[in-house]
Amino acid sequence: MKLNLEKxxxxxxxxxxxxxxxxxxxxxAEGATVYFCSRTAAAVASVEQALTAAYPASQCHGAVVDVSDAAQLDAWVASSAAARGGVDVVVANPSTLSMADTRAAWTASFETDMMASRNLMQAAIPHLERTKGSIVSIATVSARDLDFTVPSPYGALKAALIHYTAQMARTLAPKGVRANTVSPGNVYFKGGVWEQIEHDKPEFFAGQLKANPMGRMVRPEEVADVVVFLASERASCVTGQNLNVDGGLVYRCELLK
Ligand SMILES: NC(=O)c1ccc[n+]([C@@H]2O[C@H](COP(=O)([O-])OP(=O)(O)OC[C@H]3O[C@@H](n4cnc5c(N)ncnc54)[C@H](OP(=O)(O)O)[C@@H]3O)[C@@H](O)[C@H]2O)c1
Structure with missing residues (x-):
């Protein structure tokens, strides 16, 4: 399948x-020009260097941006768009991954998980309307299930993000802009939250692993492939959807224990 994402x-x-x-x-890998950001300068520099070397036919530009700071985020979208004369795709990815039901956690999660995603979309929409581009937001199956993350802002704010992304799909469809959400299940990778849980709470980790019908957790590449497909013209009539990438993970009451 040709995705036509070059440049x-x-x-x-x-x-x-x-x-x-x-x-x-x-x-x-599809030949796109990618602008990415995070809050940590050293990580941005090393990832930019490594990926520039790994994908010499594509262009990769990192920036230090805290997405919870609306002014920083707006400036990054504007400068990225100006550098290439437009934007075709935006992916709203970060989360605080916060499982604490405290006022501070709700405020921080609202700013990062929900408001920053909304701000990214709104800053990009004028550009996406010109290119008939596409939005993908990253939520979680915890937006659907009352799982081990309750009570906390995590699933609640991701549910709000799914709803807002669908609102954008409805609003922008007449302009030819699509918006979809991808909701991962348990995604395991080195340095990630599940490796930390495996280390800190091995019994809990074993129970969660068992709940995955495929006998394993999701690989981050499996989430990325779905994001790239949804962003591409191969998904040209797919909008307003929330697609789970969870290996069939189903909610089980005993996992609340
Ligand atoms: N891992 C899972 O099992 C899982 C499951 C379901 C859904 N998800 C969702 O998938 C998304 C990614 O999760 P992940 O596990 O890959 O997260 P992660 O390992 O914590 O990575 C998050 C990335 O976002 C950056 N980031 C965090 N806060 C930021 C901010 N305020 N401004 C700019 N960059 C920021 C981080 O870099 P810095 O910290 O250096 O800024 C890092 O590059 C999240 O939306 C999460 O809810 C994950």
């Missing part, structure tokens, strides 16, 4: 590790 301009927030980094790589 398309793609913005990915939170691209230095895990799912976001795999999304950056997957677009680069």
């Amino acid at each position: 398309k301009v793609v913005l990915v927030t939170g691209g230095t590790r895990g799912i976001g980094k795999c999304i950056v790589e997957a677009f680069l």
